[in-house]
Structures are given as structure tokens and as C-alpha cells.
Amino acid sequence: MPPHVATPDALALPDLAAIVAARARIAPHVHRTPVLTSRSLDAAAGARLYFKCENFQKVGAFKARGASNAVFSLTGEEAARGVVTHSSGNHGAALAYAAARRGIRAHVVMPDNAPKTKQANVRGFGADVRFCAPTPQARAAACGEVQRETGATLVHPFDDARVIAGQGTAVLELLEEVPDLDIVIAPVGGGGLLSGTAIAAKGTRGSLRVLGAEPANADDAKRSLASGRVEPVSPLSTIADGLRTPLAPRTLAALRAHVDAIGLASEEGIVAAMRLTWEKMKIVIEPSSAVPLAAILERTLDVAGARVGVILSGGNVDLDRLPWQA
Amino acid sequence: MPPHVATPDALALPDLAAIVAARARIAPHVHRTPVLTSRSLDAAAGARLYFKCENFQKVGAFKARGASNAVFSLTGEEAARGVVTHSSGNHGAALAYAAARRGIRAHVVMPDNAPKTKQANVRGFGADVRFCAPTPQARAAACGEVQRETGATLVHPFDDARVIAGQGTAVLELLEEVPDLDIVIAPVGGGGLLSGTAIAAKGTRGSLRVLGAEPANADDAKRSLASGRVEPVSPLSTIADGLRTPLAPRTLAALRAHVDAIGLASEEGIVAAMRLTWEKMKIVIEPSSAVPLAAILERTLDVAGARVGVILSGGNVDLDRLPWQA
Numbered sequence: 008m009p010p011h012v013a014t015p016d017a018l019a020l021p022d023l024a025a026i027v028a029a030r031a032r033i034a035p036h037v038h039r040t041p042v043l044t045s046r047s048l049d050a051a052a053g054a055r056l057y058f059k060c061e062n063f064q065k066v067g068a069f070k071a072r073g074a075s076n077a078v079f080s081l082t083g084e085e086a087a088r089g090v091v092t093h094s095s096g097n098h099g100a101a102l103a104y105a106a107a108r109r110g111i112r113a114h115v116v117m118p119d120n121a122p123k124t125k126q127a128n129v130r131g132f133g134a135d136v137r138f139c140a141p142t143p144q145a146r147a148a149a150c151g152e153v154q155r156e157t158g159a160t161l162v163h164p165f166d167d168a169r170v171i172a173g174q175g176t177a178v179l180e181l182l183e184e185v186p187d188l189d190i191v192i193a194p195v196g197g198g199g200l201l202s203g204t205a206i207a208a209k210g211t212r213g214s215l216r217v218l219g220a221e222p223a224n225a226d227d228a229k230r231s232l233a234s235g236r237v238e239p240v241s242p243l244s245t246i247a248d249g250l251r252t253p254l255a256p257r258t259l260a261a262l263r264a265h266v267d268a269i270g271l272a273s274e275e276g277i278v279a280a281m282r283l284t285w286e287k288m289k290i291v292i293e294p295s296s297a298v299p300l301a302a303i304l305e306r307t308l309d310v311a312g313a314r315v316g317v318i319l320s321g322g323n324v325d326l327d328r329l330p331w332q333a
Numbered sequence: 334m335p336p337h338v339a340t341p342d343a344l345a346l347p348d349l350a351a352i353v354a355a356r357a358r359i360a361p362h363v364h365r366t367p368v369l370t371s372r373s374l375d376a377a378a379g380a381r382l383y384f385k386c387e388n389f390q391k392v393g394a395f396k397a398r399g400a401s402n403a404v405f406s407l408t409g410e411e412a413a414r415g416v417v418t419h420s421s422g423n424h425g426a427a428l429a430y431a432a433a434r435r436g437i438r439a440h441v442v443m444p445d446n447a448p449k450t451k452q453a454n455v456r457g458f459g460a461d462v463r464f465c466a467p468t469p470q471a472r473a474a475a476c477g478e479v480q481r482e483t484g485a486t487l488v489h490p491f492d493d494a495r496v497i498a499g500q501g502t503a504v505l506e507l508l509e510e511v512p513d514l515d516i517v518i519a520p521v522g523g524g525g526l527l528s529g530t531a532i533a534a535k536g537t538r539g540s541l542r543v544l545g546a547e548p549a550n551a552d553d554a555k556r557s558l559a560s561g562r563v564e565p566v567s568p569l570s571t572i573a574d575g576l577r578t579p580l581a582p583r584t585l586a587a588l589r590a591h592v593d594a595i596g597l598a599s600e601e602g603i604v605a606a607m608r609l610t611w612e613k614m615k616i617v618i619e620p621s622s623a624v625p626l627a628a629i630l631e632r633t634l635d636v637a638g639a640r641v642g643v644i645l646s647g648g649n650v651d652l653d654r655l656p657w658q659a
Contacts (some may be wrong), residue, residue: 291611
């Protein structure tokens, strides 16, 4: 087994070489997304911002990278038995997409209250959708059942070294395009994107600062870094609901090793940053994508005068209900 | 006076050389905008579509090109007396922007019912805003008054060879990036963008088909091409209100010489194409930008199986009131 494939070790992480290998592996299946800039946002931030547009990625989110790396890392024998995951969001669609590209079966476990559009999205790639009660226990049980029935490989949304390696490929492209960045920032929920970003960035240049950003209402990553153990998410809700996920021991280990600081963003700040991005950059981003800019504008991350790469994680929003509309 | 500068001849048009010269002249002042594609939209259209993203252009619209070419074509003496135009929309902001880049005065005449945000936008570039009654007569009178007072040069939104040359630069970039296009399509209002696009495209390769698209509720360009004279716009309203403008004899002459066909789009079709573009491409475009795609999807333009360049004209919309929301 090559070293970049997940091992049973619950703390295994990819190294830079694994991320470089992931990039070559997934290149035929994902977009090299553009990097956009905006003078207006630079002026507001007091820094030079380079936005890596994963909202333009396949399935509308960076998740296509990690899912593709996991699926195309499988042996032929593993692949023949399919893959399974639990997700009501972008990772479910991403795994369904990647499995369709490889021509294998994907099973996606969703809470039975998941929006119809998200179900349709996953089914659109030919995946099998299974429903469960909206609890972590029911979810794990449903995944386990699929695995016993089919022998499918579980591809966790973030607690998986192959997935983390895939997510780290976005910042490799960004650094190729803008080599002299001082800082890179990614939003943090379960920590897959931030882990991959941090490993890739620090591996490329150790002096690069790597920052995370999360909603103040879901500040568990910041608390986890302070306490040194995985802290639960708070019961508060957030518009960036994709970030309302605790870390795993694996992603916490990556963040402790490689992330310099985590900034928080208020709910109003996230909505304002999202709207500002739509208005000034003319691109559609989802609330989670706006969290790094919100943290910059609320000065909970210090980027003054720096050249800053920001990963815009995705663009899947309900266009009928925008958060700045009453 | 070089041959690409407007002459008193009301039918003077730029040639390819003038558009190539315009491109070099405005390059320091405008973005080279990206070209984006979407498999979903290709599937819906039954063609391969290449979108030239002028929604990412300075001031959010292609108008920055024509205005910059006009302003930077002025002699030092002309420039010192400033520029004037009438526009409640993107051209007013574009002229204000270009004048600010050259460090000269711009006067923008607006109807006194123009939205406050549009006034603020023009003033944000330091331009002088003058109000007039919302009629063509009052508008012309107000422009004439500014010219008499200041000696400013009138930069018409489209009835101007320098402006047309500037608008033609977008398709030059598109053809450089995607040389083997079969067709290019631009929306048509007053005809500045379509004239410049057609002259540049046919000048580059005579076999390229050049198509226009306009709302069925503002089908004056199609009627004008049929009758051979400038037809008035119909009294109907359209969501693509920037296209509710009659041609000028100058732009009609360009369209008669170089445009192969004009397709119409229904109001529902424009809104649906706009929404589809936001949803699938994750970019913010204004209704006028969606008219070519709407005409393709409603099959009033035949592009089956072709490689089609589509100019997305702009991205300035009121994010509080989206047309698909009741």
C-alpha cells in the first residue's frame, strides 16, 4: 500500500508528497479553478487578497477534490464493491460524482429531513440514497449496514487521509499561480480542507502563515486548539451550517502541527462578507466561503499589508432564499 | 487625426486595425476577463459554449472598454476640457471610471428618477452628475448645455466609432483564447457591443458567424435589419432594460454589413437563463447578459453542435430584488 493511502491508524495524515500525488491522480476529474482578485475587497481588507475559486469546482465545492482522490486511490477490487458516506451536503454530491467518473457504485446516507434538492443532486450522479434519522448514531448505523451488505469502502467527509490529501491540492495550484503569498486562509468545519491546506502550504514553504476561520457560533476548532482535545460544537446555529462540525483527532493533530491561528466571524459579518463578494466580485459563494473574508474584515485575523490566499470553498446556495433578504 | 478616431461622419465605423489599436490603448485600464465554460449549460444548449466574462470587467460591464478607448483617444487639449455623456446605467459609470483614470473631468447627465445607487456609483469615481427630465429631448439639451459651458467632448454610449472600437476588444481576447469558434453572440441594445464584436470577428475570420440576441419585447434591432432603417423600440417593458434602446444609423450599418442573424428571447426565458447561469456557473450576471443564452435555449438562434462564444455583458444587479423572486 503506498504511504499516502489511509492506514487503520486514526491519526494518519498525508504528507506533501501524498498531496502532490493526489493532484496528479485527480487532475483528469477536477477543474483547475481560477484565482480572482478585487481592488475593492483589497481596499476593505487593507491587504492583497487572492481568491481560489472552488465555488467553480465540479459539484460546486472543493469536496470534489478529496472525494476524487479517495475514489481513484482504491484498488480495482475495493472499487468494485463501491463506496459509502454520510452527508447531506457537498461531500455526498462529490462522492457520487467521483464514483460516477470511475464507474462504480456510491451509497450516500442522508438524514430523512435533507432538502429534496440535495437528494436530487446526489441521485443525479446515479448514487443510491439511503435515509436515516438525523442523529450521529443512526448515521453510523446506516453506513455500517451498507458496508456489511456490499463491502463498500467508507469515505468519511474529512476524517480520512486520502480525502485530506485531495483537499490539499487546491492550495498547491494557488501557490503555483501566486508563489509569493505571505498567508493562506481556509474555513474550518471538520478540518479536512484546513488540514490539507496547512500540510501542503507548510510543506511547500515553512514560513508561510496558515490561518483558519470559523463562525463565532461554531468556534469549536479554536477551542480545540486551545485545549488540545476535540471540543464539541456549541448548540448555537450559524448561517455557515457546513462548518458546524467538530474536528476529528486526525484533523486536530494536523491543525496543532501546522495552523498558526484561527479567527472568528460573527453571523452579521459572514452575511455582509458574502454579499460584498457577490456584489464586487460578481461570483456566487456560499456562506462558509465568506467566513475567512468576514474574519479579515472583523479584524479577528491580522493580515495587514500581506499577500493573502483565501480559499473560497463552494458556491451552492438556495437562490430563492438569500441570507441578506428578510 | 488617426483613422480610428470618430469623424464628423455619422456613419463612420472602426475597422479591425482600429479595434486592435484600441486594445493596446485600453490594456492598462481594463481587465483581460476570463473565459468560463459549463458542461451543464453545454448539455442544455446542445453546443459548446465559451462565456467571455465581462461581468468581471471594471465597473462590472464591457462598457469600461469603449469608454476607456474614447477617453484615451482624446488629444491633451480635448481631454483638458473633460467629457460628457447621458446614461443612467453602466456607460455613465464607465465614462466616470475612464475619466478618473486619465485624471480629467466627467459630466454624466441622468434622468432625475435614476436610482440613488446609480448616482452614488458615478459620483464614487468623482464625476459631476447633472439631472434632467426623463426624456430624450431633455437629455440632449442637458448634454448640450454642459458642452457649451465646458467644451467637454460628448462620448455617446454607442453612437461613437471610438466607443464601438473599444467594445470590439472583448471578442479579440476571446478569439485569442478560443481560436476555433464557429459562432459568436452578443446582446444588442443600441448596438455598440454587437457592432464592435461583428467588425472584430469578421475582420479576424470572415467565415465566423456573428449573431445578436435581444428581448422579444425589445425586438427593434431584428426589425431594423429587416426593414433596413432604424426602427423604434416597442412600448413593452423588459427585464433586460439596458437593451431597450434603438440602434443608431451607424450601428445599423455595422449590423447590416456583418451580422448574420438576430434571435429573440422571451421574458421568462431571460429570467430562466439568468438563474441557470448563476446556479450552474456560480457567477452573477445581469438580465441583459442572459439574453444570448435564452435565445439559444429557446432555439431562436441555431447553434446546434457548434463552438459558440457568448459575451456576458455585465453583472450589475440589485441583490435585494432578484427577478425570479416574487
